[in-house]
Ligand SMILES: CC(C)(COP(=O)(O)OP(=O)(O)OC[C@H]1O[C@@H](n2cnc3c(N)ncnc32)[C@H](O)[C@@H]1OP(=O)(O)O)[C@@H](O)C(=O)NCCC(=O)NCCS
């Protein structure tokens with residue numbers, strides 16, 4: 205294995221990009237990432253594109269983007285891991301470099317959700333789980349899948365809908381400080397509580413929106429990374445796990461088994477003690493597609509004991525300066541969630557955090573130089589955990 | 601906002617007509633986006649998708665529904681239940697599974713009520729989807745029908761029954777308060 209690091213990042217504004225096609229949006233992020241790395245298209249030997257698609261018109265996004273961005277004839281692949289497709293793209297690019305098959309690879313995440321109507325998109329996402337047994341007859345939606353986790357969690361631990369709302373309040377607060385975010389609107393617990401139900405007990409403000417956007421990161425081998433930058437952000441390790449497609453096949457609805465498994469594996473490889481995990485990281489990006497998902501993430505990552513995650517945001521522990529700052533970019537909830545772009549956006553955000561390039565109000569204090577990304581596809585169908593560090597991995 | 605399928609079809613057709621007219625008059629299918637006014641090309645092609653899904657190896661399940669029965673499959677060697685029913689036992693690398701009628705007694709693990717519905721479900725009133733742990737040990741996910749939606753909570757005893765799904769009329773399975 206060769207060590208690999210992120211040496212360039214690009215990120216578009218997230219929101220409704222009704223003025224741009226998929227490849228135009230992707231190019232915007234790619235251009236910025238290439239310039240940030242100080243390289244050109246000719247240096248890129250492999251391109252991985254995270255895109256879930258179906259709501260947008262092009263079925264072969266990787267080639268459309270490669271042509272438009274003048275990346276041909278470098279090899280390419282489009283990967284799918286639902287809402288973790290972006291992390292899957294990072295994985296494909298990272299592994300290509302780590303295995304020595306390329307010195308420089310590009311991971312791109314892009315989604316154009318506004319090419320279809322909202323309810324069509326609700327339908328297409330709802331179909332992503334187990335189509336035949338859970339969608340075809342029972343019409344589940346993604347808010348619905350996570351709502352079942354919320355119902356079980358609130359019932360088991362006596363948490364309240366207001367506790368879920370505290371996550372939305374935090375993430376909207378940070379999104380307001382992030383020019384790339386979908387929403388620039390601070391909200392209160394009351395705003396969340398007054399919003400309409402989407403899938404009981406989840407309300408509009410408990411949900412991530414349908415978003416257009418793109419992000420890109422350049423990943424280079426140690427040899428090249430050293431030449432390109434003084435602050436490479438190393439991919440220390442990435443661990444992945446898979447959950448059952450049918451939600452009915454799960455034993456409990458208080459935790460995502462796949463996330464627990466992937467975190468366990470990542471922690472083992474990086475030497476992180478699970479019960480003190482928050483001490484190892486200066487900042488975290490977690491998959492808050494719905495408010496309950498961020499609470500599950502706190503617990504699944506071992507930032508807090510089981511049944512206590514719901515109090516963390518309320519008590520300020522996941523704000524900047526708290527026990528562990530989480531989603532200082534606004535998270536999926538308020539930065540927006542362009543499905544296939546999200547994992548790459550997390551990589552870009554954590555790179556900027558570790559390089560200390562964010563405005564002070566949403567820049568975490570970087571002491572240890574470690575950051576963690578928790579990117580979930582579907583309802584714990586795919587789990588991708590990635591650890592990024594400023595210090596070089598010991599092996600390689 | 602329960603709309604009938606006819607109403608939805610009508611809305612879509614009206615919109616398509618508008619685009620058609622526009623295309624004839626202006627020579628292009630380009631419309632302004634509702635909020636931003638950005639010009640959008642309306643896809644001239646349309647694709648209707650209806651998947652053809654083989655059920656041959658689990659046909660017994662559907663035959664059962666027509667008789668008011670709900671079946672799971674079970675591994676005769678290891679005793680593992682499969683629900684939704686499947687034809688293969690990956691644990692034994694075998695396909696010798698037996699069909700067993702489920703007892704239909706269970707307890708709610710969790711549930712939700714779907715308010716914002718997928719496009720192909722907007723003609724139903726808001727529906728409750730629940731997951732129940734059955735007495736045999738496996739879980740079932742389906743709609744829960746009840747006159748007292750406010751009383752539904754985790755731990756509630758339920759039974760599994762066969763009913764027709766209206767307005768389509770196909771047989772399906774439902775949880776109901778026991
Ligand atoms: C929740 C959801 C169904 C709402 O869609 P909708 O009911 O069609 O709402 P609309 O798009 O008509 O928006 C109405 C208003 O609410 C706002 N809004 C939409 N979604 C929002 C959200 N999630 N949070 C806050 N505000 C939101 C819109 O900006 C709009 O505001 P405006 O009137 O000021 O312009 C949609 O955002 C959704 O599908 N989210 C989930 C996406 C998902 O499942 N992702 C995968 C997760 S793993």
Ligand SMILES: [Zn+2]
Pocket residue numbers: 675676677678689690691692693694
């Ligand atoms: Zn068997």
